[in-house]
Amino acid sequence: MTRPLDPYRAKRDPGRTPEPVPPPGPLPAGRLRNGRGDTFVIQEHHATALHWDFRLERGGVLVSWAVPKGLPLDPRTNHLAVHTEDHPLSYAGFAGDIPAGEYGGGQVAIWDRGTYQTEKWTDREVKVVLHGARVSGRYVLFPIRGKNWMIHRMDPPPLPDWQPLPELVRPMLATAGALPAERDDERYGFELKWDGVRAMVYVQGGRARALSRNDRDVTASYPELRAMAASLGTRQLVLDGEVVALDEVGRPSFGVLQSRMHVTKPADVRRLAAQVPVTFLAFDVVHLDGRDPTALPYVERRALLDALELSGPAWQTTPWFRGGGRQVLAASVQQGLEGIVAKRLDSPYQPGRRSEAWIKVKNLRTQEVVIGGWKPGQGRRADTIGSLLLGVRTDDGLVYAGHVGTGFTDAALRDLADRLAPLRQRTSPFADELPRPDARDAVWVAPSLVGEVEFGEWTRDRRLRHPSWRGLRSDKEPAEVRREP
Ligand code: MN
Numbered sequence: 001m002t003r004p005l006d007p008y009r010a011k012r013d014p015g016r017t018p019e020p021v022p023p024p025g026p027l028p029a030g031r032l033r034n035g036r037g038d039t040f041v042i043q044e045h046h047a048t049a050l051h052w053d054f055r056l057e058r059g060g061v062l063v064s065w066a067v068p069k070g071l072p073l074d075p076r077t078n079h080l081a082v083h084t085e086d087h088p089l090s091y092a093g094f095a096g097d098i099p100a101g102e103y104g105g106g107q108v109a110i111w112d113r114g115t116y117q118t119e120k121w122t123d124r125e126v127k128v129v130l131h132g133a134r135v136s137g138r139y140v141l142f143p144i145r146g147k148n149w150m151i152h153r154m155d156p157p158p159l160p161d162w163q164p165l166p167e168l169v170r171p172m173l174a175t176a177g178a179l180p181a182e183r184d185d186e187r188y189g190f191e192l193k194w195d196g197v198r199a200m201v202y203v204q205g206g207r208a209r210a211l212s213r214n215d216r217d218v219t220a221s222y223p224e225l226r227a228m229a230a231s232l233g234t235r236q237l238v239l240d241g242e243v244v245a246l247d248e249v250g251r252p253s254f255g256v257l258q259s260r261m262h263v264t265k266p267a268d269v270r271r272l273a274a275q276v277p278v279t280f281l282a283f284d285v286v287h288l289d290g291r292d293p294t295a296l297p298y299v300e301r302r303a304l305l306d307a308l309e310l311s312g313p314a315w316q317t318t319p320w321f322r323g324g325g326r327q328v329l330a331a332s333v334q335q336g337l338e339g340i341v342a343k344r345l346d347s348p349y350q351p352g353r354r355s356e357a358w359i360k361v362k363n364l365r366t367q368e369v370v371i372g373g374w375k376p377g378q379g380r381r382a383d384t385i386g387s388l389l390l391g392v393r394t395d396d397g398l399v400y401a402g403h404v405g406t407g408f409t410d411a412a413l414r415d416l417a418d419r420l421a422p423l424r425q426r427t428s429p430f431a432d433e434l435p436r437p438d439a440r441d442a443v444w445v446a447p448s449l450v451g452e453v454e455f456g457e458w459t460r461d462r463r464l465r466h467p468s469w470r471g472l473r474s475d476k477e478p479a480e481v482r483r484e485p
Helices: 006-010 089-093 182-187 224-231 254-261 266-275 298-307 325-334 410-423
Strands: 039-046 050-058 061-067 079-088 096-098 106-121 126-132 136-145 148-153 173-176 188-193 197-204 207-211 237-245 278-288 315-317 339-344 354-362 366-376 385-394 397-404 443-445 450-454 468-472
Touching (some): 006 079, 039 089, 039 126, 050 079, 050 089, 050 106, 061 089, 061 148, 182 325, 188 325, 188 354, 197 224, 207 224, 224 278, 254 266, 278 298, 325 339, 366 410, 385 410, 385 450
Parallel strands (some): 278 315
Antiparallel strands (some): 079 148, 096 106, 106 126, 126 136, 136 148, 188 339, 197 207, 237 278, 339 354, 366 450, 385 397
């Protein structure tokens, strides 16, 4: 006959784990027995997979479920709750580190504790009312298959106008322009512009999901975000920010990020994440624990974001400055950064809109381009790409904007050759005629790859002067590539 807590003891060696392991014997007596005990505890457990252990005192033990996403706060969303072995009552006070390699190795913290009332307790249904510091309300647990149960909140959400985590909030976009006039300086917040790739990061139940500017799921490319989400526990939020990789002098570099941007295979991502780590720089918050702050002015959203104190090995909150745009711009030049963004202090967040409330002031002139073909190199480079033929979209279609033959690393050239090979086509994708020297030896491709170049200026015949390749932009669609002012 198995005695109570035998399965618990069988998984643990008291010499190796700091968890309480009571010796076999009778369970504690008194009011703690026969279902009159009324303690509940929820432990946040950072094990191989983050979960919250939900335990209810009953019959002298803690009846337990592991809830991967934590208790739901919204009756519209049920969460999985995996029934686990009964724990000893003394476990209700346990917090600490279980050594790696032991059962449940990782950190355990008490997330909430309190009392509860039982409304119903059968094998098919457990209905309780929790009275905790962080969670209160009526919950029901019911089995669905084997050890898998579901937990459902029966009360309305804890806030009257509580909103579920949105599925999609498109990033607000900045308009390219000049610094606001000196007299308006105090009406703006100024941020440095980070030379990386935009990401909207959705955090719920300690898990992150990241979407690019063009709504692609890029979560698999940036495993660094996992630790950030785990550190946020049960908070739910959507952050707007930039994923950056640093160059050898510690500056964000779009070129360096290239080796991470287009990779999704887990083994490749793991290897590259060790070589080229990325950092997520958060600069706005567009959902926060059941509330939608997008209508709040920038200055209030920044206060909410700053209060989160996001800071970790691979994530930070970016600084911002109230007024002083000239000094911020000068500092960005001095530090060799891409530019700054001026944001109106009173402006709401406008999802998916290119707004004049946000002005990007660039130190570096860049242009997104569509690759329409390439030309082989000269002499010893004849078997590789010598230059790319570039176009921008206009009302007339894809219009030729010149060719770029510098700024490539060898790895970038090889990668481009691989990506362009299957796109080969017999005719030019450009709406206009190319000058004869540019068209000579040209290999045409379907215009589906977007890249970015740095350049000096537009010539009078609408070509890029002195363009230099910066990298591919898988986060942009060919149709949205327009000539920048
Ligand atoms: Mn656990």
